[in-house]
Amino acid sequence: MSSYQTIHSHHSHHGWDNTLVPVKHVVPGEIVEFEVRDASGGQLTAKSDASAVPSLDFACINPVTGPLYVEGAEPGDAIAVEMLDFAGVGWGWTAIIPGFGLLAEEFSSPFLHISEYDDQRVRFVDGIELETAPFPGTVGLAPAAPGHHSVVPPRRVGGNLDLRDLTRGSTLYLPIEVPGGLLSVGDTHAAQGDGEVCGTAVETQFSVTVRIGLLKQANLPAPQCETTRSLRRSRRDDKGFYVTTGVGPDLMQASRDAIRAMIDHLGKHYGLAPEMAYALCSVAVDMRIGEIVDIPNWVVAAQLPKGIFL
Structure with a gap:
């Protein structure tokens, strides 16, 4: 792979804000590596158990790495984010967080499960293995609306989309609302089901390498993507x-x-x-x-x- 710039994980923030100073500037066609922290912001480790869940500081949840300024990007255009590669740390966590998830009223006690993974498989528990299919749950731009905006809900400019389509070879198109777009990436997963129903996937740290593109006057109503990966799972x-x-x-x-x-x-x-x-x-x-x-x-x-x- 050709040379590229890296945005390191200490360049992270916890919400969308169009006044944030860009960490780097790139021109369309450049390759960028985002070092992404896990969704807990490092509060959970491979040795954590369920007792760590209630003490999570939610002000530190879902950090995103960035922002990146794309030269020539203007409102009405779209930034193309092509997923090239992922490099992980080999372990991830899945939690039930009280008050969060599709069945929050029925699962009110904290729960934490640690999985190990390699490039091929996630060892969930003995006798259950998932395909490793890394993707960033959060890829987004800064909104035009002033002020600080939570990173949790997805938006017209992207954000916490949790689209498992965004594996290697896919391209995400994001509508731009502010000059430069101000792209940030976070919330990387080793595996996830469509819906992420308990509120978390196999949450983990990845370095995400992407190629940046620019579509002038795309006027997209909301994020769109292309993917070469079938939504069906490829193994077994x-x-x-x-x-x-x-x-x-x-x-x-x-x-x-x-x-x-x-x-x-x-x-x-x-x-x-x-x-x-x-x-x-x-x-x-x-x-x-x-x-x-x-x-x-x-x-x-x-x-x-x-x-x-x-």
């Missing part, structure tokens, strides 16, 4: 999938019902405790809308790849 798909559903007039309630049914299935058929089953849903189960046209009820599906069980 020949074992098939188990799907639970939620049916009703409210997509959020249907999503909760589908995950409750999957947690029940994982307990009955694989002996997983509810907390571990919920965490596994967050890192391996894909949520999707089955149909949203047959009034008055919609269908949400939760899809479990059976090949993760050895």
